[in-house]
Amino acid sequence: MSHGVLDPRGPATLAGARAVVTGAARGIGSRIAVELALAGAHVTVLDARDPAETVAEITEAGGSAAGLVVDVTDRTAAASAMAEAAGPGRRLDALVTCAAIYGETMRLDEVSESEVDAVLGVNVKGTLWCIGGALPFLRGHNARVVCIGSVAGKVGGVLAGPHYVASKGAVHAVVKWLAKTEARNGIVANAVAPGVVDTDMIVGKGYSDDYNPLGRLARPEEIARVAAFLASPAASYMTGAVVDVNGGYAMG
Numbered sequence: 001m002s003h004g005v006l007d008p009r010g011p012a013t014l015a016g017a018r019a020v021v022t023g024a025a026r027g028i029g030s031r032i033a034v035e036l037a038l039a040g041a042h043v044t045v046l047d048a049r050d051p052a053e054t055v056a057e058i059t060e061a062g063g064s065a066a067g068l069v070v071d072v073t074d075r076t077a078a079a080s081a082m083a084e085a086a087g088p089g090r091r092l093d094a095l096v097t098c099a100a101i102y103g104e105t106m107r108l109d110e111v112s113e114s115e116v117d118a119v120l121g122v123n124v125k126g127t128l129w130c131i132g133g134a135l136p137f138l139r140g141h142n143a144r145v146v147c148i149g150s151v152a153g154k155v156g157g158v159l160a161g162p163h164y165v166a167s168k169g170a171v172h173a174v175v176k177w178l179a180k181t182e183a184r185n186g187i188v189a190n191a192v193a194p195g196v197v198d199t200d201m202i203v204g205k206g207y208s209d210d211y212n213p214l215g216r217l218a219r220p221e222e223i224a225r226v227a228a229f230l231a232s233p234a235a236s237y238m239t240g241a242v243v244d245v246n247g248g249y250a251m252g
Contacts, residue, residue, distance in 0.1 A: 013232040015040035018092050020085045022072055022130055023099030025051040027199035028148060031224035032096050032231075037063030039228060041094065044085035046070045046130075048099070072099045072126030079133030086137035093141070094231040095134045097127045097171075098148040103161045116163040123167035127174060138187050145178060145189040146230045147171050148223075151246045154193055168193075172242050179240035188239035190230045194223045195246030213248035 019036045023029035025047035033043045033054050042064040045051040051067040058065040070081045086092050103119045105111040127147055138145065152160040153168025171191060178189040198217040226245050229235055244250060 013039045013234055014094065017041040017094060018044070018085065018087060018089075019094040019096070019231065020044045020046060020082065020092060020130075020134065021096045021098060022046045022070075022126070023097070023148075024054055025049040026054075027098075028194070028197060028220045028223050028227075029096075029098035030054040030057075031220040032098060032227045033065065034058060034063075035221070035224045035228035036094065036096070036231060037061075037065055039232060042066075044068060044081075046072070046081055046085075046099070048072070072130055073121045075125075075129040075132075078126070078129035082130065082133035082137060086134075090137055091141065092134055092137040092143060094144045094146070095130065095138065096146045096148070096227055096231055097130050098227075099123075099126050099130075100148065100167075103164050105163075106159070106161045108162045111161055111163060119161075119163045120167050120170075123164070124170045124174075127171055131174070131178065135182070135187075139182070139185040142186045142188075142233070142236065144231050144235065145175070145187060146227050147175050147189070147191045148227065149175070149191040149193045149242060151193050151195045151244065151250050154242065154244075155250045159196075175242065176240045183239060188236065190235065190238055190240070191242045192223060192227050192230065193242050193244050193246065194218060195249045197223055212246060216247070218245065218247060 019041040021033040024033040024045040033045050036043050037058045045054050045067045055065045055067040068081050072078050100123045149171040150168035152165045175189050175191040196217050
């Protein structure tokens with residue numbers, strides 16, 4: 001479903017940049033891809049599903065995008081996708097890792113090993129493989145990495161299973177590791193920790209509209225705008241941060 005045309009008055013903070021967004025066929029990832037295109041980037045949209053709808057929304061509105069169907073848990077496939085996204089210039093300016101799954105089980109004594117493996121596989125291994133594949137193309141020119149974590153990875157939560165909480169806590173830790181190890185290579189790395197966002201990932205999970213001080217769920221574009229800021233040169237002196245965007249559910 002289209003969320004409107006790209007606004008030509010938007011700040012061209014990423015004009016000429018090459019960006020990759022994983023998990024961008026729908027939900028938060030799709031909105032991030034649109035925001036980066038709005039800012040002037042050529043965006044490669046990655047997802048295990050066909051990301052054609054996101055690509056079409058961007059290109060029909062005058063932006064630049066390409067789509068790739070990629071299983072991010074496949075290390076070789078993730079690396080190949082990053083090389084293709086880097087293009088002939090072998091350069092990436094921004095990587096946003098948003099590919100994630102939630103898991104259906106909330107209790108540790110009920111969760112299956114296969115579900116734990118699936119959640120950790122996409123959320124943790126997928127993040128690692130995409131970052132690792134992108135690093136050769138990010139180094140040396142003030143590039144940005146943004147990983148989508150979760151408030152659950154910071155404070156836990158009864159409406160998220162232990163495997164999901166663990167996976168998002170790991171994403172935050174990876175960001176801090178990356179910020180320290182790649183700073184001298186010109187890369188800054190940050191995470192966004194959303195609260196509950198109104199996407200199909202959380203439908204039927206029991207969330208109410210009054211769980212936080214703002215009294216509503218977040219809209220995907222509200223998370224996307226923060227991610228787009230972190231993926232832009234405007235956030236050049238931020239690194240290793242986990243930015244809360246949760247409507248006041250958790251503070252500090």
